[in-house]
Amino acid sequence: MEFESSNEKINIRGITELTAANAGSVKDEVRSRIRPEHEVLDIDMSEVRILDSSGLGTLISLHKVMCQQNGLVRILNPTPIVEQVLELTRLHRLLEITRQ
Amino acid sequence: MIKDALPSFYVQFKCDVDASRTPVRRVIAFLEKCGFDLNECSAWEVAIQEGVNNAILHSGAAEESNRQPIAIEVMIRPEYVEVLVHDHTQGFSWPISPSLPEPNSENGRGVYMIQQLMDDSDYLRGTHSNRLLLRKNRKLTQALSTKDEKWKDQIRKFEKQLDEADSALLYMQEELSSCFESLSAIFKFGTELGKLDDIQDFADRLLHQLASIMEADCYVFRTCEEHRRTLRTYAKSSNAFIIEPLKWIPGEQQTHLEPMAIVNRKDILRDTKLDPLSPGDPLTIFNARFIQVHPIIIGEELIGVLSVGTSQSEEPFTSAQTNVMHTFADFLALQLINVSRQEERIEYGKISKELEIARNIQNSLLPSEWPETERFTLAGECITSRNVSGDFFDVIHHETDPNKVLLVIADVMGKGVPASIFASIFRSLVRASTESFTQPAVLMQRINKAMFHDLSGVDMFITAQLAFCDFEERIMRISNAGHCPLLLTSRESSQKISSFSPEGLPLGVVRNPEFEEEEISMPLDCRMLMYTDGIVETTTRMVGNELLGQKRLLRWFEDARKVDQNADGFKVSLKNLLKAYNGDQLKDDQTFILLVENV
Numbered sequence: 001m002e003f004e005s006s007n008e009k010i011n012i013r014g015i016t017e018l019t020a021a022n023a024g025s026v027k028d029e030v031r032s033r034i035r036p037e038h039e040v041l042d043i044d045m046s047e048v049r050i051l052d053s054s055g056l057g058t059l060i061s062l063h064k065v066m067c068q069q070n071g072l073v074r075i076l077n078p079t080p081i082v083e084q085v086l087e088l089t090r091l092h093r094l095l096e097i098t099r100q
Numbered sequence: 101m102i103k104d105a106l107p108s109f110y111v112q113f114k115c116d117v118d119a120s121r122t123p124v125r126r127v128i129a130f131l132e133k134c135g136f137d138l139n140e141c142s143a144w145e146v147a148i149q150e151g152v153n154n155a156i157l158h159s160g161a162a163e164e165s166n167r168q169p170i171a172i173e174v175m176i177r178p179e180y181v182e183v184l185v186h187d188h189t190q191g192f193s194w195p196i197s198p199s200l201p202e203p204n205s206e207n208g209r210g211v212y213m214i215q216q217l218m219d220d221s222d223y224l225r226g227t228h229s230n231r232l233l234l235r236k237n238r239k240l241t242q243a244l245s246t247k248d249e250k251w252k253d254q255i256r257k258f259e260k261q262l263d264e265a266d267s268a269l270l271y272m273q274e275e276l277s278s279c280f281e282s283l284s285a286i287f288k289f290g291t292e293l294g295k296l297d298d299i300q301d302f303a304d305r306l307l308h309q310l311a312s313i314m315e316a317d318c319y320v321f322r323t324c325e326e327h328r329r330t331l332r333t334y335a336k337s338s339n340a341f342i343i344e345p346l347k348w349i350p351g352e353q354q355t356h357l358e359p360m361a362i363v364n365r366k367d368i369l370r371d372t373k374l375d376p377l378s379p380g381d382p383l384t385i386f387n388a389r390f391i392q393v394h395p396i397i398i399g400e401e402l403i404g405v406l407s408v409g410t411s412q413s414e415e416p417f418t419s420a421q422t423n424v425m426h427t428f429a430d431f432l433a434l435q436l437i438n439v440s441r442q443e444e445r446i447e448y449g450k451i452s453k454e455l456e457i458a459r460n461i462q463n464s465l466l467p468s469e470w471p472e473t474e475r476f477t478l479a480g481e482c483i484t485s486r487n488v489s490g491d492f493f494d495v496i497h498h499e500t501d502p503n504k505v506l507l508v509i510a511d512v513m514g515k516g517v518p519a520s521i522f523a524s525i526f527r528s529l530v531r532a533s534t535e536s537f538t539q540p541a542v543l544m545q546r547i548n549k550a551m552f553h554d555l556s557g558v559d560m561f562i563t564a565q566l567a568f569c570d571f572e573e574r575i576m577r578i579s580n581a582g583h584c585p586l587l588l589t590s591r592e593s594s595q596k597i598s599s600f601s602p603e604g605l606p607l608g609v610v611r612n613p614e615f616e617e618e619e620i621s622m623p624l625d626c627r628m629l630m631y632t633d634g635i636v637e638t639t640t641r642m643v644g645n646e647l648l649g650q651k652r653l654l655r656w657f658e659d660a661r662k663v664d665q666n667a668d669g670f671k672v673s674l675k676n677l678l679k680a681y682n683g684d685q686l687k688d689d690q691t692f693i694l695l696v697e698n699v
Contacts, residue, residue, distance in 0.1 A: 017121070019121065019149055019153075020117045020153045020156075021118050021120065021121050049142065049145070050142070050145050050149060051146070052146055052149050053150060053153075053207065053208075053209040053210040053213055054153065056206075057206035057207050058206075060203075060205070060206045063204075064204065079142075080138075080139060081139070081142035081145075081146065084143070085146060085213065088213065088216045089200060089209050089212070091203065093203070094203045094204075
């Protein structure tokens with residue numbers, strides 16, 4: 001997992017799986033990197049082959065953290081399965097999906 | 101069956117989230133190899149992983165080392181793919197129509213996702229294992245005409261229904277088969293119960309039959325003993341198995357399978373290839389791939405533990421086989437308990453018979469004939485709280501003079517057999533010391549000297565009272581060894597009741613004690629009572645808000661003495677009094693002697 005941070009934005013890349021096996025550690029790691037001045041959390045999900053309900057829990061938790069500081073979470077370039085999971089759980093309405 | 105020719109895949113792994121990713125990926129790799137496209141595989145991966153996560157999350161509070169493995173089974177059919185996730189956890193309630201939680205909720209979407217990603221899903225929750233069924237239809241690549249489509253849809257529907265019925269039948273057949281085997285074996289062995297004289301042989305044959313049903317090649321059955329802290333090997337599949345008795349300390353971390361199953365009171369299924377046994381585990385001797393350990397608990401009591409292993413099978417025991425194992429183990433344990441109780445009953449019967457004989461002997465030692473003179477009558481009774489008594493009374497006639505008798509009453513500390521043995525010794529010693537017949541204090545000293553060593557050796561003692569009576573001279577000489585006082589009065593109402601208790605310690609307390617001797621005159625129309633403490637101390641029923649104590653006994657004596665009746669009449673009256681105050685169970689022996697003069 002890689003992090004790139006600027007004054008307003010933090011970008012995460014390199015996640016290949018987001019499941020019960022790593023959801024907790026990813027959540028803790030990302031939360032520790034978010035600073036109050038960050039307005040956008042970009043999560044690049046172009047390499048994610050599996051996203052389960054625990055992984056969704058992590059995305060929602062990060063979304064709540066960003067909302068508290070009037071920021072937002074963007075899911076960048078999700079793979080088809082990630083998009084499918086977000087849509088069937090209707091979380092695409094909560095988390096912004098962006099294609100670049 | 102056709103099913104056997106179709107591709108299938110099986111993987112088993114530890115009940116642990118981290119350990120689950122690799123096997124799930126292996127399943128997906130298998131599906132890819134079977135030609136499924138990326139989208140199908142991705143959907144399968146999410147659904148299977150959710151199923152596995154659920155199984156692990158519902159594995160309860162068991163420690164990781166105690167959790168039983170999870171298995172994934174994949175079956176490829178022409179029209180659909182079926183995946184079964186087997187687990188041995190406590191399971192959970194599968195929602196019929198799951199709904200999504202509030203958008204901000206961080207959990208509660210797993211089952212909903214499974215149902216959305218699959219065409220069919222079901223969860224079979226069992227007593228010892230659970231099974232999640234996932235099914236997804238395969239994509240049809242061939243273009244179909246509208247007309248054909250209609251028929252083919254119909255055919256597919258029928259085929260699907262047939263296939264489901266086939267699976268259900270197979271499952272039922274397996275369950276029924278195992279039940280039939282259990283029942284037939286138990287009926288077969290049950291018929292032997294009436295003529296069971298070798299429980300060991302019975303256990304060997306029952307377990308041999310079980311191993312055959314479970315397709316197992318080794319077993320060991322251990323039973324508990326020594327306050328449930330040791331397991332003794334009761335039966336084993338091979339004499340080559342040298343298995344030491346198993347001991348364990350409760351509260352300590354258990355690493356071997358048998359104590360682990362006992363302490364947690366849960367079955368353990370161990371795949372030794374995946375999770376090898378701890379060093380020194382006695383079950384290593386099985387050299388088995390799969391080992392199932394079942395603690396046998398009847399009620400709350402641990403009876404033993406049965407371990408079964410298979411070295412040939414590549415698959416663990418099925419739920420049906422495990423159920424058979426439980427049935428057989430519990431059945432065998434009940435038979436062991438029954439045999440043990442039967443032996444106890446036989447032993448108890450023997451002891452009861454011996455006690456009955458002892459009681460008859462003891463009764464024969466009590467006086468059968470009471471000396472009677474023209475004026476004096478005597479009576480006595482020994483009411484025992486158990487089969488045999490520690491109380492004793494006797495009346496010894498003078499060899500030549502019918503007007504002289506020695507009255508003896510004694511109470512050995514305690515009850516039952518030990519007390520009765522000392523009572524018999526006491527009787528023999530008194531009867532053997534006739535030269536001291538007229539000197540009760542001397543006689544008491546002799547008896548103490550003879551019995552001191554034996555009594556003090558077992559911390560027991562005897563209270564006793566000896567009363568020499570000379571009806572012609574109208575005197576009594578009394579000696580007392582820590583016993584209840586002798587009560588003496590006459591029929592004359594102006595005469596008070598006097599109690600006599602010369603100084604003297606109980607027999608067996610001191611090596612050479614002094615015993616006082618008191619000589620008293622017998623009043624005209626005399627009434628005398630000697631008794632043991634059981635009469636005034638152990639009654640349990642209240643009459644008029646009081647128990648029978650010394651005062652109430654004196655009141656009875658006060659009333660009874662005025663009646664013109666012989667000793668037998670007094671005896672009936674006293675027994676009626678005792679009957680009124682004694683509860684259902686006598687706590688101590690009750691003994692008395694009555695001497696009555698009727699002028």
